Amino acid sequence: MKAVRFVWRLSAAIALVLIGLLILALVFPFLSFAKRQAIQQRWSRCLLFICDVQTHYEGGPVIDRPLLMVLNHVSWLDIFVLGAVRPTAFVAKSEIRTWPVLGWLVAGAGTVFIERRQRHAIKQVATQMTTKFAQGQSVGLFPEGTTSDGMAVQDFYASLFEAAISTGVDIQPVALRFYDGAQRSSRVAFVGDQSLLQNMWLLLSQKGTRIECEFLPLITHAQSAEQGRVATAKQAQEAIRDAVSKGL
DSSP states (O other), X not given: OHHHHHHHHHHHHHHHHHHHHHHHHHTGGGSOXXXXXXXXXXXXXXXXXXXXXXXXXXXXXXXXXXXEEXXXXXOTHHHHHHHTXXXXXXXXXXXXXGSTTHHHHHHHTTOEEEOTTSXXXXXXXXXXXXXXXXXXXXXXXXXXXXXXXXXXXXXXXXXXXXXXXXXXXXXXXXXXXXXXXXXXXXXXOXXXXXXXXXXXXXXXXXXXXXXXXXXXXXXXXXXXXXXXXXXXXXXXXXXXXXXXXXXX
């Protein structure tokens, strides 16, 4: 039964991704920014539905102005959980660009890729983030720099917080909690040496995946400008860590 469920869901997900690529190539060039974001939001919701991922949101994101959203990082699903309520351009590691099919889609949706081995990578990414803020967009950042099992939050890197501080953009911490049924779980966490296909097997072959997404109080620009990026990153980390620890 697991194999049948996996094949059915994977086939539906691949079809959705291919549809997304066609929309990016043939429809997006003729749409306004607002309509593009509406399509991205619906697409994220469809993907979560196909993967049988139940989502529960506490609070909500700021939607009427540019925003930096910082999250703990557990899975490739994180992007779509947030995108289902506010389309967001994420800062992601460059390896994602090489993922079969899904990497093309994520790139076409405006993801900012960071080449960690390049000397000036941080500066280049900060410049792209500033451009997106100027366009009124939301930018998503995983300050841990890697995924975790979802049970704890690792230390945050502070460097890319500067892009929000220098442009007068508020920062919203967001906490993600993963469940298998009613129990906290790391089953679908994308960690270690897993391949994307292995992780998708863990997700698509079973039922019961649920993700809670809690939007935490804003760190205003006035606060971040006064205390600087290191203290701001620490404030966001502590807020997310407290929220992630709920129920453990």
